[in-house]
Amino acid sequence: MAMLHLVNKSPYDGSSLNTAASIMKSGDKLLLIEDGVYGAIKNGKSAALLNGLNVSVLGPDLAARGISEDRLVDGVTIVDYAGFVDLVEANEKVQSWL
Amino acid sequence: MSDTKKFMYINRKAPYGTIYAWESLEVVLIGAAFEQDVSLAFLDDGVFQLTRGQDTRGIGMKNFSPTYAALGDYEINKIYVEKESLEERGLTLDDLQHLVWEDEDEDYAEKDSIRLVSRTELGDLMAEQDVLFNF
Numbered sequence: 378m379a380m381l382h383l384v385n386k387s388p389y390d391g392s393s394l395n396t397a398a399s400i401m402k403s404g405d406k407l408l409l410i411e412d413g414v415y416g417a418i419k420n421g422k423s424a425a426l427l428n429g430l431n432v433s434v435l436g437p438d439l440a441a442r443g444i445s446e447d448r449l450v451d452g453v454t455i456v457d458y459a460g461f462v463d464l465v466e467a468n469e470k471v472q473s474w475l
Numbered sequence: 476m477s478d479t480k481k482f483m484y485i486n487r488k489a490p491y492g493t494i495y496a497w498e499s500l501e502v503v504l505i506g507a508a509f510e511q512d513v514s515l516a517f518l519d520d521g522v523f524q525l526t527r528g529q530d531t532r533g534i535g536m537k538n539f540s541p542t543y544a545a546l547g548d549y550e551i552n553k554i555y556v557e558k559e560s561l562e563e564r565g566l567t568l569d570d571l572q573h574l575v576w577e578d579e580d581e582d583y584a585e586k587d588s589i590r591l592v593s594r595t596e597l598g599d600l601m602a603e604q605d606v607l608f609n610f
Contacts (some may be wrong), residue, residue, distance in 0.1 A: 381511075385492075385524075386492070387489055387492070387520050389519065389520055389563065389564060389592055390488075390519070390520050406608070408538065409490070410490070411492050412489045412492035412520070415489065415520070415523060415564065418565040418566070419562060419565055420565030421563070421564050421565035421566075422563045422564070422565075424565065436533065437532075437533025437534050438491075438534060438598060439531060440529075440530040440531075440532075440533055441491055441530040441531040441533065441534045441536065441538070442489070442490065442491065442526060442529060442555060443526030443529040443530070443540070443570075444526065448565070448570075
């Protein structure tokens with residue numbers, strides 16, 4: 378019954394990531410897209426929210442924002458648009474934290 | 476000149492997720508024609524506007540980040556970046572573009588445009604302004 382959680386807002390400009398991260402169940406996955414990708418920057422104040430979660434970020438959104446792979450929290454996976462579709466398909470439900 | 480006003484543009488949004496960053500740049504460039512004393516401030520998620528290496532080919536949007544490097548040519552050379560906002564986001568000055576301007580009074584010596592300021596210093600700078608524009 379796994380759920381894919383989508384966050385598209387900066388964690389520094391709203392509560393989406395905070396709420397999503399704290400409501401997620403074991404087995405759920407989190408995908409950060411658009412301004413949500415800022416949540417995966419290592420040493421950022423919000424990075425601790427990702428502890429223990431299965432987290433992916435959308436590569437094209439990272440590249441657009443000038444955030445290189447080596448700046449990310451350890452264990453975060455980068456996916457492309459096809460990987461986004463795979464995640465949607467692999468999970469029973471998708472929850473978008475708009 | 477006594478009729479010169481101090482204009483500060485305050486940027487607090489990340490690029491691409493909303494249109495604010497791009498709109499701000501457009502207004503700054505238009506405003507540059509009016510020869511006022513212009514400065515730009517980047518704080519909160521606005522600091523993300525200045526990251527180096529932005530590549531928007533994958534998201535089908537215009538990469539407007541090279542435009543920041545042109546601000547020096549419009550005599551816009553006071554670019555204040557708030558230290559607390561950078562640190563909170565896990566960034567340092569090295570993650571940002573190196574923006575410069577040429578000082579014609581010193582044989583066109585290249586000087587840094589970005590000045591790292593604390594929140595308190597930024598507040599002091601805001602208090603000195605005649606006009607504040609928010610994006």
